[in-house]
Amino acid sequence: MESFTFPIDVSELQSTLNPLLRTLQSSPIFDTIKPSSAADGIAAFLFLLSALGYVTRGRLWDKPDPNYKVWFERPQLADGASSSKTAATRNVAQRLEEGEYQVVIFWGSQSGTAERFAETLGRECHTRFGINALVADLSDYDAESIAEVQQKHFAIFLLSTYGEGDPSDNAAGLWDWIKRIKDQRTKVDNLRYLALGLGNSNYKYYNRVLDVVVEALDAAGATSLMPPQRADDAEGATEEDFQSWKDDMFALLRGMGYEQKTVAYQPTxxxxxxxxxxxxxxxxxxxxxxxHQQTSLNSAIFPLPVRSSRELFTAGDRNCIHMELDLGNSDLVYKTGDHIGVWxxxxxxxxxxxxxxxxxxxxxxxxxxxxxxxxxxxxxxxxxxxxxxxxxxxxxxxxxxxxxxxxxxxxxxxxxxxxxxxxxxxxxxxxxxxxxxxxxxxxxxxxxxxxxxxxxxxxxxxxxxxxLLPLQPRYYSISSSSVISPRRIALTALVVNKEVTDENKSTIHGLTSNYLLSASKLPSNAKVATPTFQHTSSTGGEGGTVFAHVRKSKFKLPITSSTPLVLIAAGTGFAPFRAFLAERAKLHALGKPVGRMLLFFGCRSSDSDYIYREELEKLQETLGDKLRIVTAFSREGNNKRVYVQDRVVEESETVLEMLNAGANMYICGKASMAREVDGKMEEAVAKQKGMNESEVKNWTDGLKKRGKWKADVWG
Missing domain, CATH: 1.20.990.10 (NADPH-cytochrome p450 Reductase; Chain A, domain 3)
Structure with a gap:
């Protein structure tokens, strides 16, 4: 055991102890605690020692670290960025007046794209037109104060939509206010605005946040200076769509009398x-x-050793990796259904x-x-x-x-x-x-x-x-159960290599999936050479070290294990369901009641890419009639291509029966697949229950609001 000493100032010690000793000696309690035996002497000594420790804490030992706050400062502030960016007031109209701004650019961003666009637009408004623009995080201001913005100013909204048509986390206040002005018929007659939405047309609720905000503002009397536009990331066109919208906006500014300047490059x-x-x-x-900032939703970044890896595909020229990362003695924890962000x-x-x-x-x-x-x-x-x-x-x-x-x-x-x-x-x-x-x-x-x-x-x-954009994490659904494997995180990653049609027949290598393949030390099945990466070696593991953080998710099992489950997945979308089923199987083996489970799983072929097939067969044996597996293979021999949504249609009566009985339905995989499943289910509901389109929407929205219909989808 290492020894240690406290650097104590003797004079400070005396000045602290003397008043304490005089108080004790003059007190009648002092006579009471005089020791009459060895045991009493030890007790009295311990009492005095505890009192001494209490009185001197913070003076002689355990002094506050004057630099303690540094641990919580953003790194970019230490590098010279000004902390004055934090708004002095939460009233945006007041801030516009105080800072002599002509325009406010609000951004609502989940991944950082809308924030980056807002910062770029703010700089170009100033350099090209001399317009002083306030770039505003929506969470920094009270949304109600938007109604106080004067007509001499105007507002720009850059709003992203993600998930089931949800606003970004920092736009929650705006979202609540928009609902209130719609319900209360509030007027915002003085507000002039422009709006651009960021979304992905593969998702069912493409740019819903933009549509809801624009509809509410227009109904409340706001003036749209030009038609709202939508950026679509389905084909990677977000940057180009933003550029086109910005060109239209600059034309509008020229029409409003602002003179556009040609400016040379000015570094920021x-x-x-x-x-x-x-x-x-x-x-x-x-x-x-x-x-990256640690928040209530995101952990800090940790270097995690790769403890084991294995190839999941049995044939073909693609790789699909199962990788297990060791949490060791780190503070990192996760819950079943969470995501891991790999850097x-x-x-x-x-x-x-x-x-x-x-x-x-x-x-x-x-x-x-x-x-x-x-x-x-x-x-x-x-x-x-x-x-x-x-x-x-x-x-x-x-x-x-x-x-x-x-x-x-x-x-x-x-x-x-x-x-x-x-x-x-x-x-x-x-x-x-x-x-x-x-x-x-x-x-x-x-x-x-x-x-x-x-x-x-x-x-x-x-x-x-x-x-260049800052390097961002890529998210994967965690494929292990925190109940069964609390100190190891498993992830399932398809390695992406996309050929392009240039004369050199070059390949676009998926950055993170190839990074994980390299860390796994598994051989590549690709026909082309794969990239090489530098890795920090891990101690006692099979591969390198992966830098990652955990992001909390709402894609969770119901609290009651007897709740029936409908699980719909294609490809690596099965990852969280591997954890769900393993957890249910563990409870079943312990004699706990578990609900009926219906799993739909789709992939190309039963011979090559039916991932975790052996594990599923063992789960089937363990769970018996509690689990039914329905498969769909899109490239099986010469048969007709069958997709998971086709199987859902075939089993729609069973699915609806389970939903009516209180089952939870989960969909995981590509957004296009999830959108197809949604459409097929809505058709089945309309047919079986005799509902019109509006009634079907209310029925499905009700299930989603109650957490009975959940989706975890991507691109």
Whole structure:
């Protein structure tokens, strides 16, 4: 056991103890506690020692750490961002007056895209039109104060929709207010506004948040300065849709009398090279994002050793990984049905390609000093990182480049030919779409395409840091039960490799799925070479270390184990149901009552990608008639393609019978599949119950509000 000492000031000790001793000696209690035996002496000594410890706490020991608050500060604030961005008032109308703003740009964002668009738009309003714009997190202001915004100002709403047509977490206040002004018929006659919605048309409630907000504002008398528009991420068009909407907005501003200026590049962050790193820093320090914040929904990021991995596909050229991560002695906990957010790093090939294209390979180990130059800028890379660490761990260097970025890159082109090419693509949406549909254009590949021989030495590093998106986590449904495996998290990942139709027949490698494949040390089944990644090695495990955090989910089993379940999944959508069924089987084995379960599972073939088949067969044996499995195979021999939604139609009477008896229904997989299942179920309800469209919607909405119909879907 290690020894330790307290640095105590003797004079301070005396000044603290003397009053205590005088008080005790003058008190009648002192005579009472005089020891009459050895045992009494020990008791008296312990009493005095406890009193001494109580009185001196905070003075001589356990002193408050004056730097304690630093542990809770956002890293970007320590890097120079101003804390004054926090609103002094929650009344947005008052804030507009105090700051002499002409416009407020509200953002409601779940993944950060709407927030990024709002910050970009705010900067461009100022640099291009001289408009002072307040970029506002909706949660920083009382939504009721929007009604007080004067007519000389106007508001812009950038609103994302996710899940079952839900608003982002930070837009909850706006959502409640919108419902109230609709119910109470409140008037907002002075409000002038513009709106853009962010969503995915594969989802049933595509851009519902935008539609509800616009309908309520218009009904309340607000004036829409131009028709609301929708950005669609179904085909990855969000960036382009935002750019088109912004072009229309700038045309509106010109029509309102604002003069548009042509401005040269003005950095919002300063990026300077420091000294070469004396030694390689701990990779875990590099990996942690400055943008991730621990909240009630999200844990902190932890390095988790890979304890075991196995391949789930039995044939074909694809991989599907089952991976188990050890939580060890970390503070990380999870509950069955939660999500794990995996933080990947960029592959070696892309990091090296970008360094070479920028002409900075020799400076890859040099440290960077990064500081914000204005209040709206949030550094994406922690100051003190090496250039290589910034490109590997903090920036999305494998993502496609937007048309706006293509156009802006032209000013730094090393040759006249490169400048002409990028200018043409940046100004012509059709030309841009032709290029991106046939070629995977990352920043490095675009720079190489435009200038294959000359490096881009004139391209400011600040432009690269500002333009590239921050590296984001990818979420996977946890496929283990916290009841059975509380200190290990299992995840199920399909490794994605998509071929594009360019002359080189190149491949777009799924970043995180290939990162996980690399960490698993399993061989790739792909016909093409897969990327290589750097990993921190784990102790005693089979693979590397994966950086991850846990996100709470509402996709949970009912509290009562006797509640019947309808489970509908395709492919890796089965992941959370593996945990659900394992937990129910455990309870059944212990003699607890469990409800009837009907599982629909779809995949391509029973021979190649029927994941967890052996486990399901054992669960079937354990649960007996409590579990029924209905399969759908879309590429089984020469038979007609059958999808999981087709099986749901065939069994619709059974499903409705179970729902009417109080069952919970869960859908997990691609959004397009979930939308098909919803449609088929609504048709079955209308037919069986004789309901019209409105009655069917009320019936399904009622089940969803009561948590009896849940979906966990993606793209």
């Amino acid at each position: 962050v300063s990026v300077e090279f420091g000294e070469k790193a004396e030694k390689e820093k701990d990779d875990s320090v590099h990996q942690v994002s400055v943008h 990947p790093c960029n592959p070696d090939e892309e990091v090296e390609r970008l360094l070479e294209t920028l002409g900075l390979s020799a400076r890859s180990k040099d440290t960077l000093t990064i500081a914000a130059l204005d209040d709206s800028a949030k550094p994406k890379v922690p100051s003190g990182s090496t250039l290589e660490a910034a490109l590997r761990h903090h920036l999305e260097i494998c993502a496609s480049v937007s048309r706006k970025t293509v156009f802006e890159l032209a000013q730094f082109a090393p040759t006249a030919e490169a400048k002409a090419m990028l200018t043409e693509i940046g100004q012509d949406r059709t030309r841009y779409e032709q290029l991106t549909s046939s070629t995977h254009i990352t920043l490095a590949r675009l720079l190489q395409l435009a200038s294959p021989l000359e490096p881009w030495t004139a391209l400011p590093l600040s432009f690269v840091v500002e333009t």
